[in-house]
Amino acid sequence: MTASLKPCALPDTPLAHASAGLDACVHCGFCLQACPTYVNLEDENDSPRGRLVLMRRLLDGAIALDDPDVGAHIDRCLGCRACETACPSGVPYGELLEATRATMLPVRSLPLVARIVLAVFARESFLRPALFAARVLRATQIPRALARILPARLAFPFAMLASSAPHLRNTQGLNARRRAIPLARASELATSVALLDGCVMDGLFGHVNAATARVLLVNGYDVIAAPHQKCCGALHAHAGDLESARALARANIAAFELSNVQYIAINSAGCGAMVKQYAHLLRDDPAWALRAEQITARARDISELLAAVGPTQGGALPLRVTHDPPCHQLHAQRVVKQPLAVLAAIPELTVIPLDEADQCCGSAGIYNLIEPDTSDAVLAPKLRCIAQTHATYVASGNPGCMMQLGAGLLRSGSTTRVVHPIELLDASYAMKQRNT
Ligand code: SF4
Ligand code: SF4
Incomplete structure (x- = not known):
């Protein structure tokens, strides 16, 4: 497919800057059956190919940016990027989705719950007390009880919280007390890593972070503290709030630079994908582009670090x-x-x-x-x-x-x-x- 010859109706927007990716789509449809929203909703507009056409029509001015139907189809995308794996033409769908949402953000407001969550995750002073309260509530077992008796829509968030509790400890009689989280100083010989704490991982899955540090140590890695980390910014980027995502990325880059490690170990796939995207996110920021590239180059999923040794x-x-x-x-x-x-x-x-x-x-x-x-x-x-x-x-x-x-x-x-x-x-x- 050749690039559109129509004048751009949305010049100097994130979508316009990402439009070369749209040109790569040849409309073959190989991505359709990989797409969970298309498979479940059976609407071409809820498929990757359909959404790419909607993005093109926004750029061409054939559809208004605040068109509610287009907004609904873009909102319904999970951002799972299964379509990228299926696509033989290398369409960077995830990048286009974020660019589209960022372009639409000024003309329509996000749902209230999304605005609240993004505001909380962007501020430590809100996030830490919220996660502490969630842990206290989880310990009461009330969420587990409510998950069983409330109507489905109300019950699900409580079920999510209840299910974040450690399960192996109870089943196997194994616990996290056998070794403190190692925050060893890097030796000359060992490979040094800092753990991306993650906000939900740190707040609700501290047992997994502790296990990750122990496993790294067993496998010959020195685990170095990297204080002053913040939320990775993935939620903000996926919602189109790229400025908040960039601010969080800069804070994390500075935190990891101070730790001076060879690798950043990440046990949350969503956060890992985000840190690996920092270089792209800050590519137009002269003060941060190189620094972001260096941090992205060091980011590894925890399984990559373990498989490597x-x-x-x-x-x-x-x-x-x-x-x-x-x-x-x-x-x-x-x-x-x-x-x-x-x-x-x-x-x-x-x-x-x-x-x-x-x-x-x-x-x-x-x-x-x-x-x-x-x-x-x-x-x-x-x-x-x-x-x-x-x-x-x-x-x-x-x-x-x-x-x-x-x-x-x-x-x-x-x-x-x-x-x-x-x-x-x-x-x-x-x-x-x-x-x-
Ligand atoms: S598989 Fe790729 S090229 Fe084919 S329709 Fe989907 S996004 Fe376009
Ligand atoms: S990211 Fe996932 S839900 Fe969205 S179009 Fe691609 S496959 Fe479908």
Whole structure:
């Protein structure tokens, strides 16, 4: 497909700057069956190809920027980027989606819940108390009870919170007290890494962060503190609030520069995809472009770091597990085999293949809060596929997916629980330690 010859109706906007990506689409439709919204809603306008046409028509001025129907189709996109993996022409769909949302943002307001969440995640003074309150509420077990008795729409956020609690500790009698989180000084020999704390990971999945630090240490990495980190900015970028995303990116770049590590270890796929995007996000900022490039070059999914050294074998963990790769690991980062290498380091772990593992679970940041019907429709087949495995645990390396799957399983009465792959490896190391 050749570039549009019509004059640009939206000059000097993020969408106009990204328009070369639109030109790459040849309208072949190979992406359609990969798209969860198209598969579930069966509307071409809710497919990648259809949305790309809408973006082109916005640029050509054939559709007004504040057209509510176009806004709805763009909002309904999960941003899972499965269409990028399927596309033979290399259309940078994720970049185009964010550019479109950023271009639309000044002419229409986000839903109230989205505005509240983005405001909270952009400010430490709001975020820390909110996550502390969530932890206290979770400890009361009230969310678990409400998740079972409230109507579905109200129950789901409580089910998400309840499902963020540690599960392996209760099942295996293994706990996180056996070693403090190592914040060792880098030696001359060891490879130094700083852990991206993440806001939800730090606030609700501290047990996974602790496990990640222990696992890195077992595998020969020195874990160095990188204080003063903030939210990675992924939620803001996905919503089109690129200025907030850039401000958060600058703060994190400065924090990681101070730690002076070789790698940044990231155990949240959504955050990992975002940090790997910092170079692109700040490419036009002369003061930050090079600094962003250097931080992006150091960012690694935790499974990449472990697979690179061939993860140390743990002790036997005779569990049935299935792996659901997060879209931002599989499609956005193209990290495919490494999480399986992590699980392969666990003797006697039975890893059952998951049908349609490359399909989104419907979490997509705060999508499940603002598009609950479509999110439910996307989650339902995922839960059916998980049930077919008869697995005791689902392993997934992203907090949003862990809570979405966990909430769906909890609400459906399933006894299957969701854990991070690193928790399994950590438990396996604990087993080895116990038996030696
Ligand atoms: S697969 Fe790629 S080129 Fe084909 S329609 Fe989809 S986005 Fe366009
Ligand atoms: S990002 Fe996901 S939901 Fe959006 S068009 Fe691509 S495949 Fe469909």
